[in-house]
Amino acid sequence: MGKLKKIKVHIADDHKVLIDGINAVLKTEEQIEVVGCSLNGEQVLQWYKENNSDVLILDINMPKLDGIAVLKEFQKQDNRPSIVILSSYDDVKLVKEVMKIGAKGFLAKKCASEQIVEAIKTVYSGENYFSKSIQSKIVSSFSDSNGNAEKNYFNLLTDREKEILTLIAKEFNTREIAESLFISINTVETHRKNLIKKLQVKNVVGLALFAHKNKMV
Amino acid sequence: MGKLKKIKVHIADDHKVLIDGINAVLKTEEQIEVVGCSLNGEQVLQWYKENNSDVLILDINMPKLDGIAVLKEFQKQDNRPSIVILSSYDDVKLVKEVMKIGAKGFLAKKCASEQIVEAIKTVYSGENYFSKSIQSKIVSSFSDSNGNAEKNYFNLLTDREKEILTLIAKEFNTREIAESLFISINTVETHRKNLIKKLQVKNVVGLALFAHKNKMV
DNA sequence: TTTTATATCACGGAAAACCGTGAGTAACGA
DNA sequence: TCGTTACTCACGGTTTTCCGTGATATAAAA
Secondary structure: OOHHHOEEEEEEOOOOOHHHHHHHHOOOOOOOEEEEEOOOOOHHHHHHHOOOEEEEEEEEEOOOOOHHHHHHHHHOOOOOOOEEEEEEEOOHHHHHHHHOOOOOOEEOOOOOOHHHHHHHHHHHOOEEEHHHHHHHHOOOHHHHOOOOOOOHHHHOOOOOHHHHHHHOOOOHHHHHHHHHHHOOOHHHHHHHHHHHHHHOOOOOHHHHHHHHOOOOO | OOOOOEEEEEEEEEHHHHHHHHHHHHHHHEEEEEHHHHHHOOOOOOHHOOOOOOOEEEEEOOOOOOOOHOOOOOOOOOOEEEEEEEEEOOOOOHHHHHHHHEEEEEEEEEOOHHHHHHHHHHOOOOEEEEEHHHHHHHHHHHOOOOOOOOHHHHHHOOHHHHHHHHHOOOOOOOHHHHHHHOHHHHHHHHHHHHHHHOOOOOOHHHHHHHHOOOOOO
């Protein structure tokens, strides 16, 4: 073993240019071999029914079945590849979420391609891997709670507030929310007010966008 | 001439992985040489102050100065590269717009990397280039207006409507939009009304979510 | 030339959102 | 027991959104 066995990698991303690019980068790596590619989540699952790889580079935003759904599907299975999540943006919460459901690594697309190679080798060896940009974000997310804060906003919300926020993001108005939750309009308005304060947005538009960004809808 | 002169290419995109990928792909092309890269619009303009290239691969969504702004800047200049726009999504209206302000080609990121090579060679020879996916969209955009329709809501919007929708999704209220566009509040309200009708949503929340889903923010 | 599409503006009224302030209850932990 | 947090509700007033209806100007398309 050693020279003989290459790390088998599958790449899944709906941007074909990116797949080709990563492919080209990995072609220069002797220890790595790209054995398959997919353009959406369904293709990924289909491919793994009859094939296998050591590592899977998985984009979050994909048509038909997104990265999260694919990840959850793999979680049910025994013989699964080490999965490195590829995301357009650094988001500590997203990292937490995907690591909890079985991802082994996290790469932002803005990072350098050498980090892909690093990531593949690291997760193949059994360790977790985070791209440098997200590492620093994770670190700084521990030192908030006071001064800087950043965007731990989501965790500030109570369950009830999340519930109401979800309804707002579904285009429900205050009266409709009140009726569907069997509470007073005044109460809903209070919650809305608190949400706007907590999330530091200007109006319902800000609330809706926050909900959407945090995948509450 | 012929073998000696390579096509000089500059790549601008805020996703470093993508730059590295394209770089790797183009490295295998004898006729093409990548002479520079940028991660945002300002860098592009800075680079072209002291350097030059035959072709510029230009991403639309970039921090600091977006692709459109860069394109407009180049339009004022005499000795400019042939510009190929790189976009995350196919949008016939966007294609029209960028071609009008001097772009020579349009590539969606989901297209295959061979098309980048094709695009570079084509625009270098003086012709325009469109990726296949957008070609078919352009063609079908001529034959709609009747039957199928689908949910091409986005293309239903006029430029002004898109502009206003973007501002709504940025939490601007009607007065603020009116002031920033130097038009009457009444006009903005009319536009908002038309947007709600066209997109078949209930309120600004629906508008904001639509804008977000279509990556207008 | 007529029609259509786009962008502009106006008015009035109803509905909803926004904002501050205050207050009662229940649950939990220090 | 006391303090905190979450959830509930109320009131009054301002601002904004929502909705219909109608009008003008312009430029492109039929």
